[in-house]
Amino acid sequence: MSGENPYAPPETTSTGMPNAPESFGWELVGNRVWAEKIAQFPMIDPYSGESNDVMTMNRLTVRLRPNWQLALSIILVGTFLVSLLLPIGRELKPSLAIGSLISLLLVVVGGMFYPVSTLNIFCVKRTVRIHAIQEYAIRTIYLLGLGLSVKIRNSRSLSDFLGASWIPMAMLVIWLLVLIWRNLLQRRLTCRRRKDGRFEIRGFHPKALDQLRNPK
Numbered sequence: 001m002s003g004e005n006p007y008a009p010p011e012t013t014s015t016g017m018p019n020a021p022e023s024f025g026w027e028l029v030g031n032r033v034w035a036e037k038i039a040q041f042p043m044i045d046p047y048s049g050e051s052n053d054v055m056t057m058n059r060l061t062v063r064l065r066p067n068w069q070l071a072l073s074i075i076l077v078g079t080f081l082v083s084l085l086l087p088i089g090r091e092l093k094p095s096l097a098i099g100s101l102i103s104l105l106l107v108v109v110g111g112m113f114y115p116v117s118t119l120n121i122f123c124v125k126r127t128v129r130i131h132a133i134q135e136y137a138i139r140t141i142y143l144l145g146l147g148l149s150v151k152i153r154n155s156r157s158l159s160d161f162l163g164a165s166w167i168p169m170a171m172l173v174i175w176l177l178v179l180i181w182r183n184l185l186q187r188r189l190t191c192r193r194r195k196d197g198r199f200e201i202r203g204f205h206p207k208a209l210d211q212l213r214n215p216k
Contacts, residue, residue, distance in 0.1 A: 021120075026201075028212050033201045035062075035117050042215065043122045047187045049207020055122040062191045062201060064114040069107060070192075076104040117191065117199040 025039030043055050079100040123131075189203040204212075 027198075028209065031209055033204055033209070033212070034195075034198045035119060035201050036198060037115075038118045040120045041122065042212070044208050044211045045124045045127055046121050046189060046204045046208045047127045048124065049205040049209075049211060050124045050126075051211065052124050055124055056128050057120060057122050060119045060121055060189060061116050062119060062189055062199065063111070063116045064191050064194050064199065065111065066114075067192050069111055073104060073107055076100045076107065080104070115194065115199075117201070119189065119201070121189075 021040060023040050023042040025036035026041060027034045044051050045055070077100075080097055082096075187203055187205065189201055191199045191201055193200040
């Protein structure tokens with residue numbers, strides 16, 4: 001026998017929760033959360049600020065997205081919409097549309113090479129359920145938009161009235177609406193700045209920040 005009591009209660013950390021892993025790799029400076037390349041957060045739901053004895057741990061990869069990249073993407077999308085909607089010259093219209101799309105593609109592909117931070121976070125069941133519902137809703141909207149576009153495209157009267165160029169514009173508008181809706185309804189952890197090898201993580205719920213500042 002090793003002398004250990006098999007009936008002893010499980011060990012707990014400073015969070016007061018059984019078997020909670022020890023957090024590391026993060027720091028709260030004011031209201032800003034800074035994380036290392038790999039960080040383990042305590043059992044506090046960053047999206048709601050709630051805590052529970054039973055939580056789901058998710059491994060989240062947050063990529064650096066500088067503000068200039070977001071601003072440039074918005075400008076390029078706006079340029080593409082303008083090239084389709086406004087009555088500009090026939091020679092300039094395709095060049096402007098294709099050029100903006102190629103530039104947007106280069107910005108997106110280039111952003112895939114930016115550094116990332118891997119965060120281990122905990123979520124309560126309600127947060128997991130809400131995120132799953134929103135993901136299903138987004139996919140449904142995409143499929144409905146695609147199906148509606150194909151159906152209307154096959155309608156001779158509407159296709160003759162609107163022209164063939166409205167299809168990519170409609171799909172882009174649907175994508176933008178879904179993206180805006182997702183950002184408004186679903187709290188997301190993002191990174192816009194990196195300093196001294198650490199990532200500034202945004203999107204934490206105010207209650208989560210309070211709990212990180214004053215852990216129980």
